[in-house]
Amino acid sequence: MRLIHQPNHDLTYDDVFMIPSRSGVSSRMDVDLNTLDNTGATIPLVVANMTAISGRRMAETISRRGGLSVIPQDIPIDVVTEVISWIKSRHILFDTPITLTPEQTVADAASLIHKRAHGAIVVVENNKPLGIVMEEDWEGVDRFTQLSRVMSKDLMVIPSSVSARQAFDLLTEKNRRLAPVVDGSGELVGIITKIGALRATLYKPALDNQGRLRIGAALGVNGDVKTKASELIRAGVDLLVLDTAHGHQEKMIEALRAVRSLSPNIPIVAGNVVTAEGVKDLIEAGADIVKVGVGPGAMCTTRMQTGVGRPQFSAVMECAEAARELGKHIWADGGVRHPRDVALALAAGASAVMVGSWFAGTYESPSDLRVDSSGRLYKESFGMASARAVAARTSSEDAFERARKALYEEGISTSRMYLDPIRPGVEDLIDEIIAGLRSSCTYAGAKNLNEFAQRAVIGIQSASGYAEGRALNTSWSKS
DSSP, rough: EEESOOOOSSSOOEEEEEOOOOOOOOGOOOOBBOSSSSSOSSSSSEEEOTTTTSSHHHHHHHTTOOOOOOOOETHHHHHHHHHHHHHSSSSSSSBBEEEEEEEEEEHHHHHHHHGGGOOEEEETTTTEEEEEEEEGGGTTTTTOBBBGGGSOOOOOOEEETHHHHHHHHHHHHHSSSOOOOOOTOEEEEEEEEHHHHHTTTTTOOOOOOTBOOEEEEEEESSOOOHHHHHHHHHHHSSSEEOOOOOSSSSHHHHHHHHHHTTOSSSSSEEEEOOOHHHHHHHHHTOSSSSOOSSSSSSTTTHHHHHSSSOOOHHHHHHHHHHHHHTTTTEESSSSOOOOHHHHHHHHHHHHHSEEEEESSTTTTTSSOOOOTTSSOEEEEOOOHHHHHHHHHHHHSOOHHHHHHHTTOOOOOOOOEEOOOSSSOOOHHHHHHHHHHHHHHHHHHOOOOEEEEEEEEHHEEEOOHHHTSSOOSOOOOOOO
16 A cells, blocks of 8 residues: 555544556456455455344354454353354355244244344244245234234245355246245255345355354453363364453463464454554464454544544554564454445555444344334444443452442443444445445456555545545535
């Protein structure tokens, strides 16, 4: 990346823009978005290890599209082990269906249908599909009505042997939005939508060396870090993330050395830091990837509470250069609110971008779906240094210690993250981000992310320059 003017102050993503260069890349589809940090991701997106955002549904969906998800550190190890096993058993093409029996009720279906973006429930008996139920099927029906009375029995099933293109063609031929997928004995294997089949031709899943979906897990720097890391490795996790708000501290360095002593054959990620010195110290202690970002996240109040942090673009740029000199990588963690921000983070040298709150308001995030007084759908999110998160992490401690720690917080304990009616699923957001990123690469004349970081030319803009680039959804005419 080349910065056309070196300022005497630090920059956010909003402060900069990319200048188009001469390009020989004629199509955005010719751009290779495989990451270069040995994580196995085929798109440079990582779901942040936040309890309200990163769960099993999110992990399955993002990995199937080529990204990664990191299970938070405050989840009990036995639960994390079970989640890892569950992810490893998911199909790499077909989505996991929601299933109910014919005797179950509309109330049961209504409580589950928004757990996944495909918006359907497969009614099964002995794991064989009998019908499909969608939200419109129970309009005006008593909530205790059994599903056998409202389900659609006009059932189309797709054999599990089909390719994504074949599934798309079959659904198009029958004018169906989705269909259950069955194996040779007629048992349910999964579900596929028309748009899901299309996406499967545009994305490559992030797979381990056994052809299974990848997943990461986080752990803190306190307690028996080495034992917990060993348990996660034994459970089959694909990367470890040592995570604390202030990553440039002795406890992090000790924890990194302890985990590195296990000689794991998976990447070790550590953070967060915002300086070249922090990057160098963590890499020296054993990190393969360093997480960069203090205070840019939507749920984070660190900068307002403490005055500590750093504008994210400058932090990423400096830290990426330091990591590159040592043959390692960084992830840009936090502060992305538009596809342009993801592109700029990668132009600044990040190997991947961590996304948190942006993905919180989707069907796949773990929080329950709620409806506000105006009928808008939302999910609750909270910061990982908030009182709510601290209470979850310290649940095994005595009441006195928990009460003491709850007095201090550096994050929002509850925030409404509204679902975008146009892009309510995380895959919808991935499409938007990746389309923008691919286009950015073509403007830079880059065929891959390595070339993008080398070729991108970045300028600095005023607030009015940023405003000029924003689209208007209404006319500016005063008449």
